Amino acid sequence: MSYSIAAHPDRLLPAEPGVREIARSLYNRVAGLPIISPHGHVDAVTIEENLPFPDPAALLVTPDHYVTRLIHAGGIAMEKLGLGGQTSDSREIWRSFSAAWPQFEGTASGYWLRQEFEHVFGLHEEPTEENADRIYDMISAKLGEPGFRPRELFKEFNIEVLATTDDPLDSLDSHAALAADPAFAGRVLPTFRPDQYLNIAHPAWQDNVERLMAAGSGAAGYTGYIEALESRRRHFVQHGGVSADHGVRTPATLKLDPSDAGRLFERARAGKATPEDCEAFEAHMIYQMARMSVEDGLVMTLHPGSYRNHHGPTFEAFGADTGHDIPFAVNYTEAIRPLLQDFGTAKDFHLVLFTLDETVFSRELAPLAGFYPSVYIGAPWWFLDAPDAMLRFRSAVTETAGFSRSSGFIDDTRAFCSIPARHDTSRRIEAAFLARLVAEHRISEERAHELIVDIVDASPRRVFKL
Incomplete structure (x- = not known):
């Protein structure tokens, strides 16, 4: 199997x-x-x-300094991740995260997030630049369910x-x-x-x-x-x-x-x-x-x-x-x-x-x-x-x-x-x-x-x- x-x-x-x-x-x-x-x-x-829960980025990216620090290390400015009270578009934050996903291979953060995607949100695919908006919408829909x-x-x-x-x-x-x-x-x-x-x-x-x-x-x-x-x-x-x-x-x-x-x-x-x-x-x-x-x-x-x-x-x-x-x-x-x-x-x-x-x-x-x-x-x-x-x-x-x-x-x-x-x-x-x-x-x-x-x-x- x-x-x-x-x-x-x-x-x-x-x-x-x-x-x-x-x-x-x-x-x-x-x-x-x-x-x-x-x-x-x-x-x-x-x-x-x-x-x-709030939108996908506000739940899974911005408040998690394990995640934001590695994205930032890859060259993304902190203000583009919604930190320090900066107003940023949630979908754009999610796109930055999805583009940076390969950087999380082998890390504990990557392991936790994979488990969450699979077992909490029911997602069976990895984030990519191409599917970022679709996965964002799928998680958003899940967040709106009464059981969530x-x-x-x-x-x-x-x-x-x-x-x-x-x-x-x-x-x-x-x-x-x-x-x-x-x-x-x-x-x-x-x-x-x-x-x-x-x-x-x-x-x-x-x-x-x-x-x-x-x-x-x-x-x-x-x-x-x-x-x-x-x-x-x-x-x-x-x-x-x-x-x-x-x-x-x-x-x-x-x-x-x-x-x-x-x-x-x-x-x-x-x-x-x-x-x-x-x-x-x-x-x-x-x-x-x-x-x-x-x-x-x-x-x-x-x-x-x-x-x-x-x-x-x-x-x-x-x-x-x-x-x-x-x-x-x-x-x-x-x-x-x-x-x-x-x-x-x-x-x-x-x-x-x-x-x-x-x-x-x-x-x-x-x-x-x-x-x-x-x-x-x-x-x-x-x-x-x-x-x-x-x-x-x-x-x-x-x-x-x-x-x-x-x-x-x-x-x-x-x-x-x-x-x-x-x-x-x-x-x-x-x-x-x-x-x-x-x-x-x-x-x-x-x-x-x-x-x-x-x-x-x-x-x-x-x-x-x-």
Whole structure:
């Protein structure tokens, strides 16, 4: 039987027939399990209001910096892709994407998009310059169907839990509405994301802190700031939140005396903080976030290692999250030690450590997770959430930390329609890795079947306290 690339039942499974047969059996064991997505960036309003998705370009091209960055690298100006609030014709954006489609061969983005075209939109042909308008019209027609609204797709995708990423001062009204709606069976959970309130180098930090403290207890200074953060975390817990996420430049942590932290805080509010002050204060606040997680139970996730807005002119013209965030090497062992000295063995504290530096997986994260009860290894993220990188991750961490110390798959996506493709990919990769261990007589096939269920389903529930 002939299949398209995206429809082949053995896609991503091992090429050797005997190993592939084992992997196929393992994949089939978990293919139908519900999707647990404990970290992502889909807006809860999208699910609550259940409005139709926008046009094809606004859904699949413009908001996806994986896509726009590669088109831009091929010579297409950013303003022609609708970025930075620029008004661009959606059909023209789609034509640029279709012309650039060959550039996506071999990339994770190309794989996700192929899966979406085939399994979500029912398309069985590749985008080209010649068929761009026809495919645009086909997707547009699909977007207009009643069954293609976010809530209907939530059910069709078999999503059980979907975590969003939210500003500390968000009212979380959409989350409350979904939780109270008897017609909606899924769970949409908020995630506390305080980066712009912790990083005093952020341009909006002073304004954010003033708004934060106005919503707090009324206490002044650094004490009021800390109390306000604690209060907002409680608000998230009351609305079903299970985790607090931190996007930081480095994983540095620092325990400061409250008086020293207070002096740093006041210098920052006065606009007099030095670069060294910024680094010290953020490192101290990550330590404080860990302390708060020990107290309120929110799982703490740490996402360091990205040089944000690498190209200044692009940032000035088009803003953040437009494709020029570039990974750099990080040091976890020394940087995270002050936090782990006090909280690494704290009861019920869960700390999930992510990286964009693959060398860290085997050298630092696996050994840390192999000792500290609090530490879990975050799944491959961002530039690493690709088939080959997922295999490298599993191989790098398992020999030291085993299977139980990893987070389970994290899709970390704004692209709602790519969620099933991403989770399916992870399940296939886990099946491929386990099949090799079975074929090499390193684990039994019976045990592999138990492990893959734990990796796909039990791990994210356990790590994120679901």
